[in-house]
Amino acid sequence: MRITVKTGVITAFCWITIKLIFHYSGLFAETIVPSVMLNILGMLVSIAVGLYLHKLRNTEDTNTLLDIKNAMTAGFPYAVLVSIFIYIYYSRINPEYYLHQIAENEIAIEKMVNDPKALAKFKSEQADAEVMTKEEIEEKLKKSNRQGAAPGFTATLAMLALTVLATLYSLLVTIIYRRLIFARRS
Numbered sequence: 001m002r003i004t005v006k007t008g009v010i011t012a013f014c015w016i017t018i019k020l021i022f023h024y025s026g027l028f029a030e031t032i033v034p035s036v037m038l039n040i041l042g043m044l045v046s047i048a049v050g051l052y053l054h055k056l057r058n059t060e061d062t063n064t065l066l067d068i069k070n071a072m073t074a075g076f077p078y079a080v081l082v083s084i085f086i087y088i089y090y091s092r093i094n095p096e097y098y099l100h101q102i103a104e105n106e107i108a109i110e111k112m113v114n115d116p117k118a119l120a121k122f123k124s125e126q127a128d129a130e131v132m133t134k135e136e137i138e139e140k141l142k143k144s145n146r147q148g149a150a151p152g153f154t155a156t157l158a159m160l161a162l163t164v165l166a167t168l169y170s171l172l173v174t175i176i177y178r179r180l181i182f183a184r185r186s
Helices: 003-025 033-057 064-093 096-114 116-125 134-148 151-181
Strands: none
Touching: 003 033, 003 064, 033 064, 033 151, 064 151, 096 116, 096 134, 116 134
């Protein structure tokens, strides 16, 4: 297995372990921000360390596009493994999280629909809501809320976001490494 792929797999399992430690210890039970930030950091570490180790072992001269490709080979396994884990985590390990989120959002929807000013503002911002009754608006928003708060949707969104992040980090890390760390000395 290539060193870049190994790096992606190892950092993904490190993040998964940290996420499980957070879950079972009750640390940061109220918020997902620390685990999301660690996820972003994990992607960066995966790409940076993977490309660094690859460039140390590879003595052949490479170009920028090959370096970007090699950096991405560390980022994509990370993205796939983390996205699969996110699906499993929210569907099997911690399904209560979404039930709590749905309940909180439905309370907010009920408050918005029962407030005449907020309802008028919503109707003015949403063209299709102008002709809908209060009950139709509430049902539409609750249905949308239930569809958006689902493990499959979150895992798909995570995969998309991590893929974009892997691409951006691959470009940035490659540029930094080529300009600063592995620059040829004249």
